[in-house]
Amino acid sequence: MDLFFELIQISLGNKETFDRMPSDKEWQALLDLANKQSLASVLFMGLEKVLEQPGVNKPSVLFEWIGVHQTTTTLNKHQNKRAKDLTEIFSKQGFRSCVLKGQGTALYYEKPEYRQCGDIDIWVTKDGKCKTDDVRSEVLSFAYFRNLHIGHVDIKHSDISFFDDVPVEVHFLPSWMYSPWTNKRLQRFFKEKADRQFSNIDEQLGFAHTTINFDLVYSMVHIYRHIFSEGIGLRQLVDYYYILQRSTEEQRSEAFKTLCSLKMQSFVGGIMWILMECFGMNIMYSLCPANERHGKFLLSEIMAAGSFGHYDSRIKQIDHDKRFKRGFSQLKRNLHFVTYYPSEVLWSPFWKLWHWCWRKRKGYL
Incomplete structure (x- = not known):
């Protein structure tokens, strides 16, 4: 087995030790790959376990790895504080809020x-029958009158600079689908689950975060969305691994039914293959039977892209293209996925054209 996936399994408690101990050069390569996938601190758990075993020499990268880990723990404390600060800011303006992914997922x-950690994603709404468009307008007006920098605005979220030290994405919708039919089902799911999310407040941390039932669907959709844009990272799969570990059989069964209604069963099967084959996850936690074909395809994409596609030359080129060329480049890249996920790929140009017109009409371009 690949040393990197052995280290992941050791870190997750699914393997005792390496089949053979890595050399110093291999330890450096493991740290480099862990950084590429935003997993250095998580995999430090595995390094700690290996070093507890008798006769194991400390690798030369140990102190570098310790430094990365200590930075991560410090940032997490600060991120929790900022999530609490942000919650209080919105609460004073009459908004209900809930942290998506990130600091909430870390609790699993x-x-x-x-x-x-990365940025803070926070979902906001208001009590009553306040429409998403109204919430968006109120949030943007509030940010404007506070002289906060407003970056990208789209139908799902806006980048708003509440803090100098932590990027913030304010979500008006947790996610979306390109297909109008699957998107309608997804938005219905969000609407049905919304109140429970905004009420799920951790009094100790000072902010609300999403529930297991919600995350089993939402986090999988989030991973799915990334394959069509920034690319998937292994950190997102580690997140989902821990979500599954905390879930019940009934919750997993209900989530899979929802994901099937979104036409995601093959994708989910591919993710389950990676989690079982590469992470050593017990089959009892799987949402469905593993799909090896989709799993191998997704794994090749993940290892090429790194976390958020930072190491994928295809995505880097798209990011540097001008707006219209970027759209065509993105479409060309996504055609690579058409035999695997035809509905989303074929609907994407129509959705993007509609979305561009919507942003133009709203003055967000």
Whole structure:
């Protein structure tokens, strides 16, 4: 087995030790790949376990790895504080809020402080029958009058600079689908589950975060969306691994039915293959039978892209293209997925044209 996936399994408690101990050069390569996938601190758990075994020499990268881990734990504490601050800011303006992914997902981990954090994604709404468009307008008006920098605005979220040290994405919708029919089902799911999410407040941390039932669907959809844009990272799969570990059989069964209604069963089967084959996950936690064909395809995409596609030359080129060329480049890249996920790929140009017109009409371009 690949040393990197052995280290993942050791870190997750699914393997005792390496089949053979890595050399110093291999330890450096493991750290480099862990950084590429935003997993350095999570995999530090595996390194700690290996070093507890008798006769194991400390690798030369140990102190570098410790430094990365200590930085991650410090950032997590600060991120939790900022999530609380953000919750209080919105609450004072009459908004209900809920942290998506990130600091909420970290709570499923064996050691939450080991999860590498990024920006803060926060979903906001208002009580009553306030429409999404109204919430978006109120949030943007509030940010404008507070002289906060407003970056990208789209139908799902807006980048707003509440803090100098932590990027913030304010969500008006948790996610979306290109296909109008599957998107309608997804938005219905979000609407049905919304109140429970905004009420799921962790009094100790000071912010609301999503529930297991919600995350089993939402986090899988989030991973699915990434394959069509920034690329999937292994950190997202580790997140989902821990979500599954905390779920019940009934919750998994209900989630899979919802994901099937979104035409995602083959994708889900591919993710389950990776989690069982590469992470060593017990089959009892799987949402469905593994799909090896989709799993191998997704794994090749993941290893090429790194976390959020930062190492994928195809995505880097798209990011540097001008707006219209970028759209065509993205479509060309996504055609690579058409035999695997035809509905989303074929609907994407129609959705993107509609979305561009919507943003133009709203003045968000």
